[in-house]
Structures are given as structure tokens and as C-alpha cells.
Amino acid sequence: MRCPLRATSERRVLCVFPAYTPSFGTFSHAYRLMGRVRAFMPPQGLLLIAAYLPAAWPVRFIDENVARAKAADFAWADVVMISGMHIQAPQIRDIAARAKAAGKITVLGGASVSGSPELYPDFDYLHIGEIGDGTDRLIACLDDSVAPPAAQRRFETDERLPLCDFPLPAYDLIRLDRYLIGSLQFSSGCPYRCEFCDIPALYGRQPRLKTPEQITAELDAMLAQPSHPPVVYFVDDNFIGNRKATREMLPHLIAWQRKHGYPLQFACEATLNLAKQSEILALMREAQFLTVFVGIETPDAEALKAMRKEHNAALPMMQAIGTLNSYGLEVTAGIILGLDNDTADSEARLKEFIDLSQIPILTINLLQALPRTPLWDRLQRAGRLIADDAGLESNVRFLRPYDEVVAMWQRCIAYAYDPEHLYARFDHQVDATYVNRMIGPVRGKLTINNLRSALVLAFNVAFRVGLLADYRGPFWRAARHALRRGQIDAVFGMGFVGYHLIEFSREALRGGHNASFYSTRQREDAPAPAREALPPQRKSA
């Protein structure tokens, strides 16, 4: 549904989504291997707001991960709306400054301002919380006037709009083929209370849900575009936050896939105890889920207990990962270093975990305290929070010496993304995971645009990785193994994913990226293309 307000004025709204800072998890280096791709995934939140605005208000949507907003865009607008996460704070302020220079009023919503409104004193209006009654009051205010207010005004949502009333995100305002993967939201919220995570405070512990019909309508809208990404990511905080709802939704997804000839594949993030849900796993396999991001955080059971993430230990970790693999799901792992429980042995244990789990993609981060988390409160009480502008890799005063923690991070990413190690893990996935995927009909994927994209990717992987890269040896060993088993898709995947991970880790080891991707520290020494690129703040289920 749209906002219930009957607008009496026409307001031209420019929605601008800030660029991300690069990370392991968004594959920014891989875009150069793909024809049209410029960004990771469409920003769901701002697309939702764009769709909710009164129908009479013209909306222009710019994702600065794809292209920068121009002076003409600001000149066109009456109002500039921005949304973003903490990691995007510098870019958020930069867009606001450009809007102000053009004489426009500014509105900020999204996760960062909802957690820390005090960080944004220069905006005219703040939208705090999710879409709901606060949004309606904000829209009524803008309908009334677009003159700058005498002082900043805040609109906070007390009553959230139920997800089943969410409008279809405004996909019609963007080109989906600019994105590596599509995005889709089924639920919001997570029942757990991990110490470092702001999801329960921001979105609640009782997951709220869309209907299966909303999900298939959104997929229809994606399919209606001339070209769309081949994989759609469920951005839910925890895909199995409400297991019954997930179990009931998946058959609708499977029916949609069958009806359209399996045009898409899916990914999501979920807690590791997904491994105990054999019925859901079988349905996910049938719906063609390929990967699941799991916030593993640490292989140390005591540390999991301390961060209130015992649910990761519901099954022995390797057994759980093996179970997910047996349903064709490749696991992507979030790992945190700098925990209070870390010891001199933690590095060796993480490397052992990488070897045993054979997980190819690991986002290894230093602990960062986010506002509105139990971790933030605990560290604040202990005097262990460091100002963001202190120029350090994290805002946490670690128990172990800072330099040792950062050096451990460097050695761990060097180990994980050493080409021989990385492609050996891909090689393992060929037999342990990819072979277990259901082979669906290719009818839905056989489009001219898909064939063109596949040819561009095949050429670039063969040329840049298979011919020019100094790691072409390990790449071809894994690729030959996959080809012998008829897994051509896997060769493309390990080609572009490996390319990004290796190139990114080399940049990071030269000092080009923060050790905590949640940190808003600006790196003057980052290579220019990286500073302009992206990654989402991984919430980690």
C-alpha cells in the first residue's frame, strides 16, 4: 500500500542511496568481469520508501554505487531523501552537503540514523525507525511545506507498518541489470539476542512477515525487466527467524520457479541451526538456494557463549556445515576477531577452522561495537569504547594489544585468501556441495541477455584469471575438476569470486581497507576505485 495521506501538493523527491565502502562480501572487483554490473544489490529500504510516497509525487532514484547524483538531479528536486547504515556515514553527510549547496531540504532515514540520530545534526528532518506512523507524519509535513524548518525535526515510528502491507519496492525506478544480485525481503527481526547485534533492538525479536503472494509479486516485477541478476538474496536478518513461516512460504517459491522455468537462484542469511531443519533444507534445495551466509563468528564455544550465540553450537559445527553442504548450500561465514575470549591460540584455531570447514568465502572482521547493542552498553560501562575519529581500526578497546589483534587479522586474511588455499576450498566444494544441487530446467534462464552476460563473464574470467593472473595455476586445477563433473557454473563462480577475494585481500594487506568493515574510518591510502565502491553492513544471522 501507499501512504494513506491525500497529498495536496506536488513534491519532487530525489532518493539518493550512498556508496558503500568496499568489503570481502560484495565482490566489487568482480564487476569489471561483468558487462553491466556496477553495484552489489538494490537498496531495499529506500526503494520501499520511494514506493510508499504519494502517487502524485514524482520520484527520482539514484544509487551512488551505480552512478553519482548530478547537479541537475539536485536542482530538479524539492526534497532529497537519503538512507544508509553506519558504515556509510561519511557518504551520507557528503550527499547532504551537496543537497544543501543546491538549496534543498534533506531527510535522513535508515539503520544508522535510527540507531544514532545524534550523529546527524545537519539534516532538516530525521526519520527514525521503520516505515510506519512516523513516515506518515513526515510525508504530511512535507506536503504542507518544503521550506527549511527553523530547527531539525524528528519523526519516529511508534507503530510499524505490517510487512504484509508493504508496497512492492520501486524496482521500476532502477535498472536491475546494474546489480550483481537482486534483493528481496520476506521477514524482519530475529528472535536471538547476540551481544554485538543491533537487529533485535532495531527490528524486534518477533519476526514480522510478508505474504508468499507479495514475494512472488516481487519476483514477477524483477522478471518483467529486460534483464535481471541471476541470483536473488533474501536480506532477512535470519531466514529461519520464524521457521513455520519459512516452511510455508518455500512451496510458493518452488511453484513460482516451476511456472517460470527456474529463471532464478537464491541466497540468504540464517543461523547455523538451520542444519537441524531438514524439511526446510529440502525445500530450499528444490527452490534452488545456492548459498547461505552464516554468522559463525568464532569456532570457540566459550566465546560463543559469552556473546550469547550458543545456538551456533546446537550441533557440532563441522557436522552442521557438512549438512548444509549436503543440500547443495555453500556456506559463507562471518568471523569476528578481537573478542574478549581471544587468546594466543585463536589464530591457529581459526586457520584450523578454515581448513576443516573448507568454506571458500569468509568475511573476517575486527569486533566493532554498534549503538543499541548489549555490547555497546557493556563496553561503555567498562570505559572500553573508542571514538570513531581516533583513527583506529575499531571502536573497541581490545583486551589483547591492539597491534597484535590487527596483525592477527592480517595473517588470517592472508591465509584464507592465499590462492592455493582458496582454490583448494573451491575444489572441495565441487564434490561436497555443488554436486548436491538440484539441476533444474534451463528454460527460464535461456534469454539473449543471459547468454550475452555469460559470454562476457566467460571471456573475462578466461582472460584475466585464466591467462593473466599469477594464480592461474590453482584456478585451472579447481576449474578442471569442476569441468570434469560438468559444473560449468561453478567455474564462472570460482573465477569471479576468487578474483575479487584475492585482489581485495591483497589491497587490504597493503593497508587499503579497514580491518573492521563496520568502522566508519576513512582511509586516505585506499585506492580510489575502492573508496568509491561498496559493501553492505553485514548483519550476520
Ligand code: SF4
Ligand atoms: S547476529 Fe544473527 S542470530 Fe544474532 S541477533 Fe543478530 S541476526 Fe539474530
